[in-house]
Amino acid sequence: MSRQRILIRTELELTHEEVSLLRGQLGLLGRHLRWPNTLVEQIQLVFAEWATNLVEHSEQTVVPVLLQQTADTVELVLSDGASFPATCDELPDLESESGRGRWLISQMTDQVIQDSGRTQFSWAHTQGYDGQRVLVVDDDPIVLALTQDYLSTDFNVVTAGSAEAAMKILNQQAIDLVVCDFDLPGSNGFELRRTLLLSRSTDLMPFVFISGDKDLDKKGASNTLAVDRFVQKPFLRHVIVDICHEAIKTQSLITRRLHEQFLKTSAQRTLIDTLPADAPLQLEAHHKTTGQGGGDFFLTRENEKGRFFILGDCMGHDPSSQWYAHLWVGFLRGALIAQQQNQTLEPLANMLIDAAANDPLLDEAMLTLCLVYQSNEGWMQVTSFGHPLPVLLTPDGQPTEVGEQNGMLGLGHIELNTAPKERWGAGMRMALFTDGVTEDPTEAPHGEPGSALMDLMKSGQSTSLNELKSIIANAHQDQDKDDATLIMLEAKCA
Numbered sequence: 046m047s048r049q050r051i052l053i054r055t056e057l058e059l060t061h062e063e064v065s066l067l068r069g070q071l072g073l074l075g076r077h078l079r080w081p082n083t084l085v086e087q088i089q090l091v092f093a094e095w096a097t098n099l100v101e102h103s104e105q106t107v108v109p110v111l112l113q114q115t116a117d118t119v120e121l122v123l124s125d126g127a128s129f130p131a132t133c134d135e136l137p138d139l140e141s142e143s144g145r146g147r148w149l150i151s152q153m154t155d156q157v158i159q160d161s162g163r164t165q166f167s168w169a170h171t172q173g174y175d176g177q178r179v180l181v182v183d184d185d186p187i188v189l190a191l192t193q194d195y196l197s198t199d200f201n202v203v204t205a206g207s208a209e210a211a212m213k214i215l216n217q218q219a220i221d222l223v224v225c226d227f228d229l230p231g232s233n234g235f236e237l238r239r240t241l242l243l244s245r246s247t248d249l250m251p252f253v254f255i256s257g258d259k260d261l262d263k264k265g266a267s268n269t270l271a272v273d274r275f276v277q278k279p280f281l282r283h284v285i286v287d288i289c290h291e292a293i294k295t296q297s298l299i300t301r302r303l304h305e306q307f308l309k310t311s312a313q314r315t316l317i318d319t320l321p322a323d324a325p326l327q328l329e330a331h332h333k334t335t336g337q338g339g340g341d342f343f344l345t346r347e348n349e350k351g352r353f354f355i356l357g358d359c360m361g362h363d364p365s366s367q368w369y370a371h372l373w374v375g376f377l378r379g380a381l382i383a384q385q386q387n388q389t390l391e392p393l394a395n396m397l398i399d400a401a402a403n404d405p406l407l408d409e410a411m412l413t414l415c416l417v418y419q420s421n422e423g424w425m426q427v428t429s430f431g432h433p434l435p436v437l438l439t440p441d442g443q444p445t446e447v448g449e450q451n452g453m454l455g456l457g458h459i460e461l462n463t464a465p466k467e468r469w470g471a472g473m474r475m476a477l478f479t480d481g482v483t484e485d486p487t488e489a490p491h492g493e494p495g496s497a498l499m500d501l502m503k504s505g506q507s508t509s510l511n512e513l514k515s516i517i518a519n520a521h522q523d524q525d526k527d528d529a530t531l532i533m534l535e536a537k538c539a
Contacts, residue, residue, distance in 0.1 A: 054452035340370030369410035401454035
């Protein structure tokens with residue numbers, strides 16, 4: 046199957062200011078999802094070129110914009126009604142007045158499909174991509190190109206010709222390692238490293254010096270700046286590649302140890318709720334932390350007519366992401382308390398949309414959410430904000446996805462899709478899960494249940510809920526790239 050994961054769904058007001066704002070949000074999302082820089086830049090360029098054309102040449106004032114991801118593609122869809130030739134042979138020249146940059150757009154996409162006023166731009170992209178991002182800084186263009194070539198087979202490489210250019214990149218992108226020449230024009234590599242050490246966001250960043258100078262004083266000076274290695278030019282491909290791997294691995298180990306210490310505290314236990322013994326349903330939870338993700342959380346609260354559930358996945362690969370997970374949990378607990386009289390998901394969902402759009406602190410976090418309301422009257426609603434939809438297993442043994450998808454919070458205006466009421470009653474089971482449960486790209490697309498999880502749900506119908514939880518969790522126990530949370534629910538017989 047080939048389900049789409051909706052990342053952004055919004056109505057774009059056709060002004061230059063709004064186009065610029067959404068372009069920036071596309072870049073932010075791509076970097077959070079750790080897409081290759083080339084892919085992010087192509088998406089931004091194609092969107093900006095096409096949307097700007099609409100601003101300047103279309104009579105419309107608003108157009109729908111959709112960004113979604115499948116198993117092997119990223120798709121940008123604009124319902125604009127404009128004409129876009131389907132083949133490169135039909136495309137006008139870039140410089141011609143009628144072309145409006147369409148040739149450039151065709152070169153920046155893998156596929157363009159237009160049908161009934163709906164234009165879809167597609168890029169091939171394997172969702173399991175997790176390449177570390179290395180910044181190479183050198184004023185010698187030959188050394189810069191050679192080092193980039195050496196490292197590009199193992200890393201996602203970005204380059205800069207000066208310390209000033211490097212700082213601009215570091216302020217805009219998530220970088221895992223800096224490989225820097227010692228002698229640079231203006232501020233040298235020594236000053237760049239010292240600047241990074243003064244910032245809490247970059248003080249632990251791995252740093253490797255490269256230099257063609259054999260001056261031992263420079264090597265000694267680098268040792269005072271917590272530099273991982275000092276490499277003499279010229280160097281062989283395998284040498285610099287191995288050093289970069291070692292530096293990133295060491296930093297990852299330190300980060301993981303810090304996470305482990307944090308996860309031992311009582312603060313982490315506040316992220317996964319349990320049910321009271323007299324609840325009308327059984328809950329079994331599997332929660333695995335790897336130190337790689339921002340943090341999963343699961344909250345539940347009963348009101349007069351039913352019970353709310355929230356499963357969230359805070360994205361990111363640094364300690365601040367864990368902090369934002371706790372920030373959102375605190376806000377969500379308050380939001381659930383405010384739902385005491387509500388019997389549908391719409392008030393809660395709209396409250397979250399408003400908070401993400403207007404609170405600058407909550408907006409800093411990139412997260413997905415799955416909201417569930419189970420009524421005591423035998424029905425439920427499911428609404429997702431960029432999160433995998435749950436799988437429902439009915440007594441007849443047929444597993445199905447349930448719920449309504451929406452774009453991720455904070456990424457453009459969201460018009461909430463009303464979630465339909467689904468049947469929920471005795472003997473029915475439901476699996477809620479985060480991406481880490483289905484992240485193996487050889488088994489199922491990232492962020493959707495996939496045939497493997499569906500088959501496990503179906504085959505485990507006759508087992509206990511706890512056994513079924515263990516079967517699904519054990520099937521993915523070797524996946525250590527992200528946190529994984531699996532919540533199994535079963536309605537008890539009256």
